Amino acid sequence: DFQKLFESEENYSDFQIICESKEKEEETRIFKCHKSILSARSDYFKSLFRSRMKEYQKGEMVLQETSGKILLNILLYFYTGKIEITLENAVEILLFSSKYLIEELTSLSSKFVMENC
């Protein structure tokens, strides 16, 4: 299934996301992904590929403002449709999803935050 596809070593990935966290305690992580899945799940990625700019040409992109842990959650959500929103990650997920216009996730996480405030 898609989770395995995402997690296995050799997964025919055609796009990687490099997560450079600004916080020193976290190291840089590289996620091997698939354009088809990303663009199907998010308008942001769809536009990113469609515009054929630098990221498309190089086959990779760099994200600076997101922690690797959160990005992993998000990517797993793209691949499987499932996400576990916890007190731990809720606010960051909300921030990420609203920035990148992932509507379903925005409403899920904002609901969670509202309920737990």
Place this chain on the structure above:
Amino acid sequence: MSRKMILRVPKFQEPKRMEKSEAQRLWLLLKDAIVEVQHMNASTLSFEELYRSSYSLVIAKRGDILYTGLEEVNNHHTKNLLDKIAQAVDERFLIELNSQWQQYKLQQIMIHDILMYLDRMYVKEPQLKVFDLGMFKWKQNVLIHSQINDRLVRMLLGLIHMERNGEVIDGALMKSLIQMYVDVSLKEKETYKQEFEERFLLATSHFYKSESNLFITNNSCGAYLKKVEIRLIEEEARIKQYLDESTGPKLIKACEDELIANHMQTMIEMETGCRTMIQNDRFNELKLMYRLFQRVENGLVHLKNEFAGYVRNEGHKIVNQPENLKDPNALITSLIEIRNRFEKTLSQSFANNRDFINSVNTAFESFLNENDKLSESLALFIDKKLRGGFKDSNDQEIDVIMNKVILLFRFLSDKDVFKKFYEHYLAKRLLSGRSFSEDLERTMISKFKQECGNQFTSKMEGMFTDMRLSKDALDGFKNYLQTSVEMGKLPKIDMSVRVLTQGFWPTFPPHSCTLPPLLSQYCDLFTKYYCHAHTGRRIIWQTNIGTAEVTFRLPKKTHVLALSTYQMLIMLLFNDAEKLSLKQMAAGTSISFMDIQRSVKPLYSGKYKVLKRTPAVEKSKELSENDIFELNLNLKCKLHRIKFAATSQTDSEPERQHTRQRVDEDRKIEIDAAIVRIMKSRKALIHNDLIVECTKQLSSRFVPQTSMIKKRIENLIEREYLERFPDDRRRYRYLA
């Protein structure tokens, strides 16, 4: 509530108020990128960086800088493009415009992508969305600019004009340029409609107006119809190829108006038009005309009226043709023929359209009832068929003819007149044993029964029952004779009697005559036998419709003559006389003079002459009562049995009038019954309502005359079925 404490909030960068300079920096970054995009150099830009920049500006409430900046950049860019495009000459113009447009559209998609966050989170009505803003700028600065718009539309229409004249044009280019008008329309395709569609439709109408006028004056209607069909197919294809689909119905309507609606009258009236096509059974052309006329409002009404008018006219001619008036058989045959012909036109050309069928039927109704002889003619037609006319047809053909008869019958308004005649001829067929097949008779009757119900055919069926019972009665009589005492004294003759129930059969005009004593005795014997077997019945002898066979002895040869009863009586007179005048014949037989005349005629003027006539006035053709007759002893005939017509074949005028009179009598009874039925249920009714109701009830059988109904009402008042209201003379009350 403890959870509240645990909800982790990351070290949140306090959205510190963005410095103006920082906002300016981000905008310049984006502006440079947009300019790069507009120069098709996007591949080195970082999408994420640009996206993040626009995101940051919006978050920091600086979306306005971005939005107004974008508007300016677009404005500037499109103005530059305008100059570039406007410089292109001739065909280059369209190509340049198109390629710039295609690029511009791609750029706008890209700009929209980068500024997605701005587009979704910042732009609010009535501001235009980022992409729409780009379209609007193109429209404002390029498309509807005076240097472009007119030139473009003129060239597009010019190309379409060329294509309509048979030249090949670049469909893809057309599609792209025309679609541009749709793309830059902000709502409901308003730019497309205003700037292009309106002028296109106008040009179309103009083109087809002049083409159709020219074509129809120089070609036949059939050729014109084909041309129209091809043109409509071409325009349908044009819609698919490069027009916006919303134009489809309008374009087709414009074409239909010019090509069909405006020329309908011409197509009907022109020499090669609808009339000629109907006349010459040009089914395919009519079919095409039907299909095309169907597309325009009221088109089919025109066609239908023309067709119905033709049908009425043809029918009218047939019904009034002198030859047909004399020959009922020819009349009905031609009516059936045109009916078949029109049915073929209806099915082959007019898709059996119900309205068309109805109007043809109305036409039939009108001309069939123009002529009051039609009821009789139809009855005579069937009579001929049932006397043997069906001999050479198979069951299926017979069924077809019978159904046509029923069809014509259905159109008759005076069905009761027809019924009387039918009964009359049926009676004659049965009594003279001339009916070809009882099965066919019954099939025909069952068809009438289906059409009009039991009441219509009960008398006819009664006749058949009588025929069967008569046979039984006759067998009984013969047995009776053998055992009877009186029989021994009488010479044997072979007498056959038919007992007809009064009421089932038409009443034949009463005639009297003196039978020879022997026959008279036999008749008495039969009366005695029959009344004994069926007490309470009375027998009236109807000698005028009987037949007889007489042996005619000539010096060299003996013949058997098949005669009517009257003819027999006349011939028997010659047993005792050599020469007789008509007057003497009448005296000797007590037959009315008129019947004598009619009976004698076939005997001296037919193919085989058994009588010789010496006119009282020399060479006079008119029979007079002083004409002298004698037996023709030189008769030459190879046949042993010679058959004579009882009278001339068709009914004489008095007989016909008699039938009519009886119809009138019956109508009186029917009207009485209808009035009483209505009044019984309604109790009281105003005069006019009663007339209307009465006419309605009777219309399936005949159309009663108002004057007749009035008379019947008067009569019913006299007979105290009804009375007038004392205070309102126009109202009637039913008296139980």
